[in-house]
Amino acid sequence: MGPIAYLRARRRKRVIEKRPIPPDAWASAVAGLPVFSKLDSDEQARLKDLAAVFIDEKDFHPVQNAEIDYGTAVRIAALASLPVLNLGIDWYSDWKTIIVVPDAYEITRTETDAAGVVHEYEDELGGEVMHLGPVVLSLEDIADSGYGDGYNVVIHEAAHKIDGRDGVFDGCPPLPKTISAAEWRTAFSAAYERLRAPKRKKGRRKPRIDEYAAFSPDEFFAVAVESFFETPVALKRDFPTVYELLVRFFGQDPYERLSR
Numbered sequence: 001m002g003p004i005a006y007l008r009a010r011r012r013k014r015v016i017e018k019r020p021i022p023p024d025a026w027a028s029a030v031a032g033l034p035v036f037s038k039l040d041s042d043e044q045a046r047l048k049d050l051a052a053v054f055i056d057e058k059d060f061h062p063v064q065n066a067e068i069d070y071g072t073a074v075r076i077a078a079l080a081s082l083p084v085l086n087l088g089i090d091w092y093s094d095w096k097t098i099i100v101v102p103d104a105y106e107i108t109r110t111e112t113d114a115a116g117v118v119h120e121y122e123d124e125l126g127g128e129v130m131h132l133g134p135v136v137l138s139l140e141d142i143a144d145s146g147y148g149d150g151y152n153v154v155i156h157e158a159a160h161k162i163d164g165r166d167g168v169f170d171g172c173p174p175l176p177k178t179i180s181a182a183e184w185r186t187a188f189s190a191a192y193e194r195l196r197a198p199k200r201k202k203g204r205r206k207p208r209i210d211e212y213a214a215f216s217p218d219e220f221f222a223v224a225v226e227s228f229f230e231t232p233v234a235l236k237r238d239f240p241t242v243y244e245l246l247v248r249f250f251g252q253d254p255y256e257r258l259s260r
């Protein structure tokens with residue numbers, strides 16, 4: 001461990017000891033949310049410590065009259081810490097700011113089609129990741145996250161940050177030695193192309209994954225991660241190879257957790 005990593009580890013240990021999340025605040029942040037319900041006591045304890053460090057290291061900036069109380073910060077921290085439960089909070093060390101807006105907001109997107117014609121259209125966002133730093137999250141969308149129905153703006157944006165940790169937002173995060181880039185790209189491209197295919201093979205059921213996943217490879221990855229934690233049964237059924245890669249990448253198996 002280098003000197004910076006040593007100091008960081010020492011500071012985090014102190015945060016966990018001196019400024020832990022109070023038990024009642026933690027209980028109400030995770031209460032009633034299926035994404036947390038099957039974690040065992042060791043996982044709960046580690047998640048709570050990660051969330052305390054997350055709150056210490058991130059700046060929360062409410063804008064447009066949004067108000068953020070401690071309970072909401074703990075909720076965001078708990079949801080964001082779930083994907084890195086076994087990877088470590090260092091995966092988020094390259095960004096600091098969370099901009100909190102009251103509700104979903106509209107942006108104008110432009111897209112150039114195959115003929116070179118530029119199309120403009122309105123899109124509604126519940127959050128987004130700015131490539132050079134901040135994450136934007138809407139309070140309304142945070143409140144809708146974690147219910148096991150496939151929607152989770154915090155995990156979705158966290159997945160983009162994990163993807164872009166190598167500087168490229170392409171649906172392929174920096175991989176551990178046990179997963180080759182070829183294996184990852186083959187599995188994810190096949191799943192993405194299958195989702196985009198205009199015609200489905202006869203008898204094949206429509207994947208449960210959010211349609212937004214078909215937008216681009218990086219959105220496919222973010223939506224797949226969202227589904228991995230929110231609706232693991234559906235993701236494992238629809239995209240088993242992608243599911244297994246995510247188990248190996250995140251070092252956790254939400255499907256297996258459900259059977260506890």
Ligand SMILES: [Zn+2]
Nearest residue numbers: 156160219222
């Ligand atoms: Zn996205």
